[in-house]
Every structure is written in C-alpha cells, then in structure tokens.
Amino acid sequence: MLIRRPDPIRPSQITAEQHYLRRRDFIKATAGLSAAAIGSGLLPGCEPAATAAAPVPNPKVIPDIRKSRWSTDAAPTEYKHITTYNNFVELGDGKSAPARNADHLRTRPWTIQVSGECEAPGEIGIEDLLTRFPQEERIYRFRCVEAWGMVIPWVGLPLRDLLRRFKPTSKAKYVAFETLYDPKQLPGQRSGLYDWPYREGLRMDEAMHALTILATGLYGRELPNQNGAPIRLVVPWKYGFKSIKSIVAIRFTEHQPPATWNMLQPDEYGFYANVNPNVDHPRWSQKQHRVIGAGLFAAEEPTLMFNGYADQVAHLYGDMDLRRYF
C-alpha cells in the first residue's frame, strides 16, 4: 500500500520577512480579482484557508508595463492557481510538485543562444531582454491539451521583436526552441521517460504573429520558476504544451524541428497543436474544458476554435486539413 507522506516544509515555503511585510501591497494590487474569484469559489463567501502551499508572490515587479489591445477582458484566474497548478515535469510530476520544487532552478545569470538560418546569430541575456524591449501586459486565454483552461495576465514582448534582431534568412522556415538542460536544477530531467531537453517549434509565420509572445512575467511581476522563469513562449491559440518554458536556445531552421510531446506520442500530440474543439484527443473530448478555480459544481466552458483567436490566426492555416495536421 502506498501512503503519501505529507511533504516536509521546505525553506522556500516559509515566507521571508521582507515579502511578509510587503504582503499588503500584493493584496491591494490583486484585491478586486481575488474578490471575484472567491465569490465563485468552492465555498462561496469563505476566505480560502491558508495552506502550506500558498504561493509567495515573486517580489520582482516589472516596471513600465504597457497595456495591449490583444488582451481579453475575461477575469484572470487567481494568482495562486496559476502558480500552484502547473505542468512542468522538469520540476516534478503532478500539478503541485513544480511549485514545491521551484527553488532548484536558478534564473540568473541567464542567456538565450540564437542560431541557425540567420545573418546575425548571437546571444542575449535576460536583463537585456527585460530592459531593451518594452514589456506589455497580455491577458490571454490559456488552454491545456488536458481539457482545462485559465486566463493569465502575462507580461512579455512579442517574439517577432526579438527574432528580427537576428535577421532570419529566407531559408528560415521554422523556429526551434529548447528548455535548459541541467538535471541539478531541473531534477525531473533525471527521469528517462522523456528525451530531454524539452523542445518545441513553430512555423515562421506563427512565430512572427503579433499574438505570439515571450513571457517574462505574470500579474505584473517576474515569472515564478514553476511557470517557466525567466522566459517562456506563449502561443495562446495552441495547446499549452507548445508554450515551452525556461528557454535557453532558439534556432531558425529550414525543416520542421522535433517537438517533445509530438515525438513521444505522435498520434496524440501534433506539431501544430492548435486548439480545436472539432478534433478530439484520441482519449478525451476537446469540445469543452474545465475552468481552473471555478469550483466543484461549475459547468465546463465550451472550447472555441483556435481558443477564441480565430479572427487573428485562422488565415495562417488557409485550407490546411486541420484534422490531419492536428
């Protein structure tokens, strides 16, 4: 019989004094959203009890964030759900492990190597990315292939703004991305279940689309490690697994690059992975999804074509057979 022992309290879960003292700033900043979320929560009207897993907000506030016309006006999911319900196998199995193991990952210093079919290959450090590029808030719907969804107030920069600096050539038909490979910092990489590092790719026109961003933060603060710090991809019309985390390498390629889940189970996870309610996952329906944080008795939401971004992205796929290129 397997009995799971409660996890010992990690030093990371004890609130450092300076964060504890600033907790009211954060409460004020998110009060309106929290009130809305509590109202629709499991126990309406009740303040959710504090638990050992309650997240400490990342103290690093990103300055001068611009608003964006691409943001949805849907109410964002609570910070605690966005930061404690994660798929990031490199930091542990299950939804809550990544937040518990987040401290293994060090995000400074951090550089991204850019190479492949471009005129000016090179590298860029995270501080440059944060200071040289204007940071925008993008409140996006996020749809996981596991049929759940959130609304996430990302902060970041359009991917194309970065890519253009490296002058991709006409041979650059795709862009490939890689997560950091370091089993010491990402202990999940000791498992042989996956072919590490995590890899993903986009077609060039998808990568250059205005909606595609590199996220550096959420809720106005730098990304918590479990959400893919210090920088991750966000492609809001595709299933979440395309939005690769903790990126260290970007490569322009002529041919379609390998992608982790696609390599693992090509009949279940396509290279395109566009959100599509008309094409079911072989094992479950994609017609609707569960809303994270909505409580025990909330109805599922219908899933929209391209996750509701059809007006912006449908033209990218013309008359491509989306059942075949799922």
Add this chain to the structure above:
Amino acid sequence: MSTKRPDRIVQIGKPIVFLLCLAPLAWLSWRLLSGEASANPIEVIIHDTGNWALRLLLVTLAMTPLRRLTGRAWLIRFRRMLGLFSFFYASLHLTAYLWLDQRFRWNEIIDDIMQRPYITVGVAAILLMTPLAVTSTRGWIKRLGPRWKTLHRLVYPIAILGILHYWWLVKADWREPALYAGILSLLLLARLPTPSWQRPRDSTARA
C-alpha cells in the same frame, strides 16, 4: 475463559482497518475544504478515489498470499471489508465521473464508453465488482454454495481491467500503473499451486 487470540486480533483489528480505509476519504475532504485542491477539485476527486479503489483492491488480493506466507489464518477475515472499501471508492470514482465531470450528459457518457477504451474497461471493472459486493454477505455465501467461489474469481479480471484503465489514461508517466501491474502479477503468481518438488517435506508426509 478469555476469547481465543486470533478472535481478539480480528475484534480489535476490524474497527482499526475500517478507520484506516476511511482515512483517504478524510484526507481528500480536508484538501477540498481547506482550498488546497481548489484549482481543479473535480480532477483531485476523480484521481484520488480511482487510485484508492485500485490500491485497496490490491490489498484485498494480498490477504490470501499473506496468509499462506505467514500461516496466520485470521488475515482472511479482513478480506471482505477491504474488498467492500475498494468497491466504495470505485463507486465514488464512477459517481464523480458521471456527475461532476460529465454532469449526466448521457449521450456523451455513452460515446465515451463506446469510443474510449480506458473508459470502457473502467466501467466494465466497476460493473463486474457490483455482484461481488452484493453477494459478499453471509446469507449469499450460504445461498450460492460452491458457486460463490466461482463467481468471486471475477476479482482477477476486475483487477486486470482496473490497472489497464489506469495504464491507458496516463499521458506519458507509466511508472505508477506499472508498479500496480507488477504488484498484481506477484499476487497472481503467489496463487499458482506450488510444484510438488518445492513443497515442504512434511506436507507430502501428511498426504
């Protein structure tokens, strides 16, 4: 005269085992009420109840080999309670799927059962468990006589279907279903009759 020792063990052991079997439900309820599972409570309920149905089924199946191994016959007297608790968690699991997950949309439930093999085998396992739970009483054991034993051999296909259900639904990490499959294989192997050349001498002497 005091009661016999094995009777005492069972007498004291039964309420303890009963409470232990309820512990996963208590833990699940706590996580739901404290808000710890509030991101996706339906997923937590479905995963937990399914997991404990399988674990308790394996514990149930461990009683016979454990008795053989230790010679403690009283172990078998816990088997019915363990089996019924496995069925209890399986029923919660099915109810959570039908109600919280599918919201009784019967068309889609029937589609699921027909089209998705992991649902097909899961539903089959729970349906097959039902007659075993119903006939677990003393009255039914008497009424069915030798047929009771034959009927209750269904527990082996049920366990296999249950583990298949789990194996087919995981995304990539097959380690836990593989562990369960390994344990079930050992428990089934332990039921094979011991070959005559391996039997202890004294048992041949008695024959």
